[in-house]
Each structure stands twice: as structure tokens, then as C-alpha cells.
Amino acid sequence: MIYLDHNATVALRAEARAAMDALAARQPGNPSSAHAAGRVARAALEQARRAIAERLEVRASELVFTSGGTESNNLALLGALPDPCGAHVVASPIEHSSVLGPLYELERRGATLSWLAVDGEGRISPDALGAALRPETALVSVGWANNEIGTVQPIAALAALCRARGVLLHVDAVQGLGKLPLQLADIDLCTLSAHKVGGPVGVGALVVRRGVGLRPLAWGGEQERGTRPGTENVFGAVGFAAALAAGQGDAQSIARLRECLWAGMADTSGVRRYSPLRDCLANTLSAGFAGLRGEALVAGLDLEGVAVSVGSACAAGSGEPSHVLRAIGCDEAAAAAGVRFSLGAQTTELEIDTAAAALRRVVERMRSAGGRAVVG
């Protein structure tokens, strides 16, 4: 199988597995326990925390381990505004559902939402943010890099603006971690996930900068300074740190392979590239094929041994047109026809050539079968 769905998940890296195996051999206890086994676990947990924090250039005490990106996004947004009645929240409209979900929950609890304008590449300009901010704006949420089309936001400029206006900023950096140099200055809350960098599923983190108060989502323990009670996922944290340290490949070579893939499909009739040419994740290529259903393209490619997604894997099967493609100006048919190819550190040129050839075959077959996009 040629796996081109790394934005959905990256297979567990050998380094992560080895680190977890090494920990298992030491028979760790509960990190809160006062005996030797507990100390083994506590040391492993805190070493992992420190290693991740150092890479992000934040304090270890600012890193809260969670069960993953979804929990981190919920904790950040719902935790930052425990009493959202009357609060004004500004957010990017092209976010993952785990950001949109808690935003809608804030709205149900009385907050007012404003959606930021994005351009045809999904980009949010500092001007757009400035125009959306109000005196009563309490929180801004923007994703660092988009999971579907790969657009990277000008986070430093947006963060500086929020800081100047005294507004709390949350950044979902799940897709940026390991792929972009993340500079967390002026960012108050930042979401991370382990399995997108080859760590285990079921662990993530929220960076909570010093001075930012969060109301927990769960109650009943003092772990993670009370912000996230429950026995810590020590194996997960250790695997996360090891995967992150192992690196995610060279962005330039990955980008070169992505352009090979694009070159291999650019002649296909009706193809359109959604991923921007500049300021885009090196591994991400989103494309649409006029008149064809993304759902059927994904199935057709799967039968050829190529794994890709429509939009985000989390929305797959919902059959809904991509809200990201809608936001960058696609009509409903085009938004249902998008396919996301996301490369990884191990992707080879041969795989890219094979995948492009498979794609051309599948598209040609679907066109001859008279495939339509959205049934209307």
C-alpha cells in the first residue's frame, strides 16, 4: 500500500515504540505513587514533558498532557471561557471539527462568534483579524496549518496583534507540529497531538502559557496541576516525545515529491489545485477533479493500493462537502470532489510515480463511467 494520508495519522514510529518498550521493561507504576515503581513512571513522564517543552521553547510546567488534539482544543476553548455569556470570540472558519465543536458549544452557552474572512487560499490576514476584533473580544482561535489544504497562517503577525489588543489566542498546531518551525511567543494556548508525528494515538498536549487560567473539563485529581485530572498516560507521553525527537523528514525533499505528484496529475482533465503554492505544509496536496465525487476517487484509489482522504479523515463518510473548500470559494459540487494527498517522511519517488499513475487511471475510468459530482 502507498500511504498518502499522513495528515490523518502517521504510523507509530520505531523510535516511539522502542521508547515505550524500554519503559515497559522497567515496570513503571503510577506516577503519583511514592515508591520506586512510581518514581520510574514519574521520571519518564517528566522527562518526556521536558523534551517536548524544550523543542517548543516553552517551560515544562506549561505543557499539559491530554488524550489528544480534540481534548486539547476543548480544554483550551471551553476552559478559557468558563462563563462565556456575553463574551465575543473570533475564529477561523476552516478549522477541524474538534475546534468548531467547542466553538459552537461556547455559542450555546451565550458567547457571540465572529468568523474570520479567509482568501482564496484559506489565508487569514492580520487586517482581517484586526477588523474582527472588538473591545469585548475575549478569545481568538486560529489553526496554524490547515489539515485539508495545508495553508499555513501568518501566526506571528496574528499573535502580535492579539497580544497588542490584549486578547487571548488559541492556536491548533496539530498539523504544524514537526512540519513547521513553531514559535510560540505571544500564543497563549496551543494544541498538539502525538499521532500526527508518529507517536501513539490517545495522547496529546495543550501548551498553557504561564498566567493563563483554565477551568478543567474533568474533576477529581491533582494530576497535571489539576488542569487535567486522571492518571497520566506515561507510555503515551514517552512515545510522543520520542516520535517528536525523531523528526518528520526534510521539508524540502517532501515538497519536491509533492510537486512530482502534482506534475503527475496536472494534465488530468478538470483538475484543480487547492493547496497554495507558497506558505503551505510541504507534505499536503489538495486537489479537485471537476465532476467527480471525492468519495468515489478515494475508493477507486484504495482499490489501486493508494491511501488518501476526502477532506479530513474525521469527516470521511459524512458525505458532506468540505467546509474548508466551501470557505475558499468552491461551490458545493467542487467541495464534494476534493481529495487530499498527504506525504510522509518515508514516502519515496517510486511511490509518488505509482500513485500518480493510479490516479490518472482512476480518473479516466470514472470519467468514462460518466461519474458526476454531487447528485442533484
Add this chain to the structure above:
Amino acid sequence: MAMRERVVVGMSGGVDSSLAAALLVEAGYDVIGVSMRLWAGATDSGCCSLDDFLDARLVAEQFGIPFYVMDFRAEFQRNVVDQFVAEYARGRTPNPCARCNQFVKFAGFWERARELGATRIATGHYARIGLHGEAPALLRGVDADKDQSYFLFGIDRAVLARTLFPVGGMAKADVRAAAQARGIAVAGKPDSQEICFVPKGQHAAFVAAQDGAAPRGGAIVDADGRELARHDGVHRFTIGQRHGLGLSGGAVRYVTGIDAVSGAVQVGSAGQGEATGLTADGANWLAAIPDAGSRLSIRIRSRFAPQPVHVVRADANSFAVAAESGLKAVTPGQAAVLYDGERVLGGGWIRTALPTAAAPGEPAWTA
């Protein structure tokens, strides 16, 4: 190595389509399983529940076949649900399962299958495909109690030629036993019975809840037009219905006519509901259009023993038949399916019941 023929099998998560998939794998086909997502609404009475998709997925995994859930909601809404609501508002009684087969489960499904490079589709329906001369023919299922050929008359002939019904030659009990023998987890799963998007007995509430339907109330009248009671919508009635009429005392009365324009629902005795024939339109022919005078049999409901009829006229779009012994509760909107023995010749949607006494100007039906 010869290329194996690729077949896409519609998998509902039930025992019939699960065994169908297994039999196709055993027969050497390159099998792909697809569950059709038909209905997005809140009801969860029939197919398309997450549990059903999960059942289908696990069966596909058991037999090592690729499996996909595909979205047919737009086709289903337009061709089945909207039409269901509109038919009740017109005083007719729709047949959503036959509509779904015609427009979604075969026409739409075949198109998606071709996109996947398949040359055949298969389902778990109880019907058979045989040859009549050179041409593929749709035949009744072997299990008379489970036969679904009535619901399949609307399949396009070209699609029928590419369709497989792997369990159509089996009895239900044998299907369950064969599934059991293969360790298929859903071998004992109960059959789905009701309309998948409407909870049992709640079609009137469903219709009333749809935008734009606005069914009107009116009078319940006897054969002479005398008002017996009032009702609050023609969508609550179907021809032959005898419960829920709100009439007290007297002989059992049946709905014999529905006039959506005036809102009148006519009731009468069983004999007053009998017709001498019917007309149907929206015809689909799976064989040559029958000649006038042909002696055939007809089914006008799913649970209905075939009745002898002769063809009065038939063309590409419509037909009229006369019944030697009368037809009970001919219901506009339902499917009328013509059989020559066990072979389905075609069918259409009932437009009118022809009355007991030929009205002036009507042709004489007796040949």
C-alpha cells in the same frame, strides 16, 4: 492469470446481502462491498443505522473484501422521500421500496459501481435472473414467501443484464443456515420489515411534518356521497383501509376512493372496493411490451397472490389490464407488476382503478 470479474455488492448489514457477498467471493469474483447511506433523518427504524454499517463492515472484513460507505442521500431524498410525501398529498399511496430500487439501489448504484471499475452489481434480493431466449429475465425468487421480484420491476434492462442475485435461488431458512455455516455473525439477525425512513405506523405524522406538504382535511363519505364524518388529511388513508376511519357502528367499511382535490374519502363495503381492472403509467419493461389480449398475471401489492388479467393495451409508458375475477383494493401509487408465470415482464405505477360498472364512454373490458 485471468482478470477476475469485479462485482460491487450492496451490503445492508443483514443476512441476505452478507451471504450474497460471501457466495460471490467463493465463486471467484473480485468483490467490493458497499453500504448505501440513504437517509440522514432522525428515524432509525430500518436500514442505514450505524449498527447496520458496522455489521456490514465486519462481514466484509471477515471475507477480506474492500468495503465503503457511499452517500446516496441526495438521490434518496429526491426520488423516494419527496415523492413519498407528494404522493400521499395527492391522495395516492406510494411504494418507496420499489421507487428506491428503481432509482437508487440499482440505477445510482450501477453508476457508482462502474466508477469503481466493476462490470457487475449484486444485492441480497430474493429474485432470480434467468435467460428468456437470449435476453436476461427477472424471475420470482424461489422462496415464495420472501420473493421480492415485485419490488424490482423498475430495474433498467441494461442494468438487469449486469446484476446478480446470489441468494435468489435459495429459501430464507437455507440462507440463514448457509450464513451460520460460514460463521457470519448476522446469520440470525431479524429481517427488516418497515419503510426504512418512517417508524412503523407513523407515516401520517412523517408526511405532516414535511415542509410544503400541508395535507388538507375533508369529509368521509359513503358511496352516495353522504358525509359520515370529518378527517384531518387524506394522507392518513389508503385504499382498502378499514381501521382508523373514525366511524362508529354498522357494517365494516373500507376506503374505496380518495379525492385529494376535494379532500373526500369515500368508504364502502368490500364489494364496492372491487375493480375490473386498472391503468398504470411510468411503465418499465423487462421484456417485449405485451400485446393487447395477452393473458398474464398481476400483482398490485407485495403480499398479493398473482391474479389473472388480460392486457387491454400497453405501450412504452403505460398499460391497462382487465381482471377476469375482479381486483380488490386497487391503490393508485402502488406498483402493478405483470408476470408471465414466474417471469416479470414489467410494471408501472397504478394510476386508476377501473370501476365495477363500465362508465359511459369507457371501453368494454371484457374481451
